[in-house]
Amino acid sequence: MNAAPPKITPMLQQYLEIKGQYPDTILFYRMGDFYEMFFDDAVTAAKVLGITLTSRSAKDEVNKIPMCGVPFHAVTGYLARMIKAGHRVAICEQVEDPKEAKGIVRREVVRVVSPGVTTDDQLLDAKADCYVCAASFDRKSAKEMLAGLAVVDVSTGRFQVSEVVFTASDPAPLIDEFTRLRPAELLLAQSEVEEWTGLTDLLTAHLGQLCVTGRPDVHFDFRSALVTLTEHFRTANLAGFGCAAYTAAISAAGALLLYLKETQKSELSHIRQLSPLNHGGYLIIDDASRRNLELTETLVGGQREGSLLAVLDRTATPMGARLLRRWLLFPLQEKEQIEARLTSVQELIRQPDTRTAMRDLLASVYDLERLCSRLVLGHGNARDMTAIKTSLAQLPALHALLTGCTSPLAQAMAAEFDLLADLHQLIDAAIRDDAPISLREGNLIREGYNAELDRLIVLLRDGKQLILALENSERERSGLAKLKVGYNKVFGYYFEVSRSQAEALPDYFIRKQTLVNAERFITPELKELENSIATAQERRLELEYELFLDVRGQLVAHNQRLLAVADLLARIDVLACFAELASRHRYCRPTINSDRALTITEGRHPVIERALEPGRFVPNDVHLDQEQDEILIITGPNMAGKSTVLRQTALIVLMAHLGSFVPAESADICLVDRIFTRVGAMDDLRRGQSTFMVEMNETANILNNATENSLVILDEIGRGTSTYDGLAIAWAVAEELAQKNGVGIKTLFATHYHELTDLAATNPRIQNYSIAVKEWNNTIIFLHKLVKGATNRSYGIQVASLAGVPAHVIARASEILKNIERGEFNLQGQPAIATGSKSKKNEPRQLPLFAPPSHPVLSLLASVNPDELTPKQALDLLYQALAGLDTSNR
Template sequence: MLRQYLEIKEQHPGTILFYRMGDFYEMFFEDAEIASRVLGITLTSRSREDAQQVPMCGVPYHALTGYLGKMVKAGYRVAICEQVEDPKQAKGIVRREVVRVVTPGVTTDEQLLDEKSNTFVCALAVSRKGQKLLALGLSFLDLSTGNFLISELPLSDGRYETVIDEITRMQPAELLVAEEEVELLADLLDQLSVLLPGLCLTKRHDSTFERHQAHTTLLEHFQVSSLAGFGCDGLDTGIRAAGGLLAYIQETQKTELSYISSLRLLTRSGFLIIDESSRRNLELTETLIGNRRQGSVLSVLDLTLTPMGARLLRQQLLFPLQDKGRIERRLAAVALLLEDSLRRRDIQAQFKGIYDLERLCSRLVLGHGNARDMSSLKFSLACLPELKKLLMNTPAGLLQDLGLELDPLFDLHDLIAQAIRDDAPVTLREGGLIREGFHAELDELLVLLRDGKQLVANLEAKERQRSGIAKLKVGYNKVFGYYFEVSHAQKGTLPEDFIRKQTLANAERFITPELKELEERITTAQDKRLTLEYELFLQIRERIAQQSTRLLKTAHAVARADFLVSLAEAADRYQYNKPCISEGDALIIREGRHPVIERSLEAGRFVPNDVHLDQEAHELLIITGPNMAGKSTVLRQTALIVLLAHIGSFVPAAQAEICLVDRIFTRVGAMDDLRRGQSTFMVEMNETANILNNATERSLVILDEIGRGTSTYDGLAIAWAVAEDLAEKNGRGVKTMFATHYHELTDLATTQQRIRNYSIAVREHKGSIIFLHKLVQGAASRSYGIQVAALAGVPKQVVQRAQEILTNIERGEFTPTGEPTIAVSTKKAQRQQAVCQLSLFPTKEDILCQRLKDVDPDDLSPKQAQDLLYEMIEEVRRRG
């Protein structure tokens, strides 16, 4: 047995081998030590002698899924080794084979999957000239749904930003790389390990990524002569990645993969692009702190009722459309569902009865599905006719098109309803799978098992009548089985086919061919029944698997309908309104709200805001105001409203005119990235560089506090230069919202006619401030940092001292005594008053005088003159 175990183990290096022995999966040697630690089970030994001890542990076969889940979630690959012949018929040791390999990215087990997210495995292939990398081929596959994607991305200057964006957007659980390319991609792999901490790296033999072999693997699987029909025939590096990935799936699953029926091109054209940093900053699918789903935009929007719909909603948030026609078709469908609430409720009622059709299909095709999966499929299919009717009875448009696409699959429903019992067990070898009436031979076996005693009694009555012996009776023992027993006095009248079997003191025992045949049928009925039920189940599963294309097409139609209904439900529940999609360049939002923050506040507490951006007079908005006033919220909600409109959703605004946007960039907040060895400022500059290098006139840029990670003057200089560049980029500029504490930036409005100053309004009351959270025209006169510190609970004496220092700074650099002004203290000044002496240094010119000297009244607009007057008055009041 150990020799067989070691031979199989040698064929699957780097995996934990679950070796089936009777009712247990056993592990030996190092595998046992690892598994006992991960699973928390007892480690034992095969031998009691210390010199020959073989560490071992095991788990019950019926509890495989739970233990398998723990191993895979801990990052291990597991090979499932089954007995592939009947132990009763085996000559010598039972033959065993690995029937599948489960990895973090390759699984269909429910306990290992998040029903609301895809679980992708990704393959990378490199195109290079010497050591110079030219392009990267990417391929993604979700085994549980059959979603198979291919892409090829050029590399410029050895930078991986685009590749990282694509991989982090898909969030694969496992990454395949050719062994010879691991060192070449070391920098990329290091970055991905930071951004995707649970990513499992699997090194593959170089040959699986060889161009000819990969191409052949794809052609043979799809049974085509060319990949041109998939739109990827010219992507040599992408084909290497896709072919290598498919070979890996074939190797691990060891079965037919017919449900993987197409290869889709993963392209950036036609979609609004959001880079990894912006997805994180906007908290689209998970929160910035804690990486939790709850609190993300997705958690608010997700009112889907099927797992397929939930996955599609997540995908649409990451791949917003850029096609005006497609967006408006979705908006029209959402509007119809919003208006017809009764139809929406009826559709939702059908969704509640539909299980995960995509993953049910994959499990059945891969041979992992059981009878309960079939029952779930049957209940789901029962909802389709009414769902189709509800969708078809809508005006011409997207919903009706989905109704046309939806195949009710009556044949599959009827097959399962006729064949599979509702109370069928999870296991396939214990019987109780197939309904009576489905198969004649099985029905006979079930009758024998249930009515065997009655059949024997009937035969007994029949033989009494035939022989004329009233006391003839049937008996049974383990030696002879069933027999007829008669007294010695009556044995002479027995028919000729009675065969003597045993003589007793007072009676004789006989058998007949008919009795022996009945006995054979009864005693073997259970084994025959179990075997026949299993064979019938496999036949039914195969018939369903042959219809996987139809099943997946219907699953996709259900997902799209659920996605649209969810958007309509969100619009109804949260009072969202339909945006107008414009081909112009204006972005106009009236009473916009943040979709997540407003849900965390009491009704009516969130303060909505208006935003106007265009390429003419409102291209770059400089937004000033104190911390906590709501600058970041206004920035983020603007980006989110634009994004929601691009997925075809209604938006949290009273009214919105949204121009088509090619990219959304955000530089919001910052923190050290210690894992990548980057400081706050370096993270900030990396993100800023990405924006400046890639933003176009069709982009939307959201900037918050550029330059604050370095010295004040350096930061101000960088912020000013960045704003100027965005306002002037390619002679057209970029629509930008720029929040800052550098009040000097408000002077940009005097240099560029497309730049406007805005601020978040506050009110002062008895030395404190009240946040109004309202975006208004004009620059803020102050930052109110000290008042915010007081609100935050900074001790009173510190707040008072900070106010003194601020006053000192504003009065000039040095005191009349030559002391740095910033160091002056009221208490210290009182102590030194008696010993005051003449200053050795000249007094710095008063700041008010200097400010007025720099002003040319003829260049001031009325509004700017008024702002200057208020600024001067505020300064005089501060000096008290």
């Protein structure tokens, strides 16, 4: 006999109905002061959150329904853990007053929180954008695919589209775009989720955690998406945004906007622009080069600390930190824009008082972008408004400082500066500084902002005094000095007089009770006052909430002004940050040329220099052009500093394209279109690629895409395979870089293959350089200096000794090295590498698989009979043997 199904109460029935609308989420169902989860959601949540899993009914095993819950006042922390675990959470609130409810209280999902869609501070990195991305795919040809991408940071309202052409065999362009934006969530048409599993697995390998969300196919229909976008932006088309030709991206953008509206239950008024993510005006750095140069995170461990971004980031605001990161990922390529930034930075360097004052004021500015978005999405509270007010209070002084600057960029920013005085005045007049986080506890609105609220506050604060004042008034009016006010739970407030004086009371006194010696009366005025006092608290809470929503609505109506000021402050912040860096660390202003020449004098690595004690870093000069010094072949031992010189050159060029000063005595930087790097050697096991395959993939990308305007950094090409193969590949790659398109490409090429130094004899644009070392007492001292000329030694054994390899191993290695340098085999046909003091003739040896090559002299002697030779023949044979011996030694 089958057991009966568990009993479903009206509350659980409501829960299941709402859950059915959001099947791919964890439903946080509000019950009083807790968010409860049931069934499978409870099992999942209990495991992720580490909370106790209980049951709704414990009468029998059949009726046990898994259940867990979290307190509503601490929900943000629990949400953060759910989102970081890759789950989407639907927040279901009570939308009806329980006092007025008939039956079960009505509940609705008010928002859906996902890894890519959130505005909660605890879920966001203040210094990085949080993108949700939608992708739509079209086939361009038999081999090529077109990916239309749309990304939104809902916490700031930034909405961008892009289109990328890629092939199944080479998805690198698409991977580059994703790794640059690093979305936390990816939306795909439901029918394409399975089709693109390989791509999403590859993206997860590059990005780490990636939440993939399937959406109805119809949402990605071009016509439907176009209607969704034009209705939102209230435009006839998207031509005004420069996006009309992005058909695949428009399909993705429409689906993405619809997803945001469904999850946020909001009109998203802070998203007012759709902009194309063009790469034409930017210096392009692919994913491999970003990782190799450690621009935003370290190569090992993926940590922000130790990256170029961490070293450059001295911004004072979260908006500035995010903008700096975007500038780093999208460096400028237009000389006029770069020079404008450099001039503004130089002015702030020369005016340290102005710079310091700006940074002090900016330090008091909160995250206006995300605060504004929280208000628009209906999540903002009074403390958010107070933070906005504090931020706006800094604007007049910042504007005055900016107006005092003379650089064209500063003047342009001063001209667009909106002081937002009206919004500051509104918040200051309406919102209390000590307002609580909750919007239902009162104490939100200042006295003096609303007359009715002021009356309610007076009633609550001075109710007894008002009763006593009415008592005095009625005494004077009636002439009865002994008239007094009393109170009990049955009648409330009342007037009491002796029975003998009752007849003297005015007609508006209404008798309520007769006692032995007294009469009790009420008046309309007394009962009205009593009712006002009794209902004042409830009405005050309602009115304060209404007034708060009205103030929030007024601020939301001006959200575009707030976001524009936030963007302006971010730009000021980054420019002041660049000036502070240059002033503190002796950075110089680079000159920008169009001559395809690059000259750095006394250049330094911005990250490594900061990690060393002041004065310890050894600077270096680098010159590259496309006439005589196009490719520098750099040799030298490990640990001498080859990789440092390579990386610092690329980073200095990149910093110049940001509009930043650079760590050097002087720098004349040519505009470059791309920076390519092939640095380091490690397996990429997540993608199933060996060291050599990773190396060759990156090398192929460079050879196929680098132009005469690119900068190429190569470190140890060919190490992942055999010596001869690696040398052959390295030689061919260097030749191709020198000859490509008849012009060649500016390249720094570090290698341990000393044979590559012979390339300088084959091409006048290839030069040999080395990292200097000094030999001392059978060891070496690293000088870390790049000098003209090649070296023919790697000093590997000396480096091993410095690393702490045991002395007897070092001695044996030195002996083996000498054997190798003498020749491959000895006269007995034994490998020379095996001979030496440790070789013993009486030790058994494994027979060789192949016979050793015969010596020419031995072969000659074996072919003659000395007893039959004449003296003349013997002399000729001797000369022949000597000639053969000389040929063998050579």
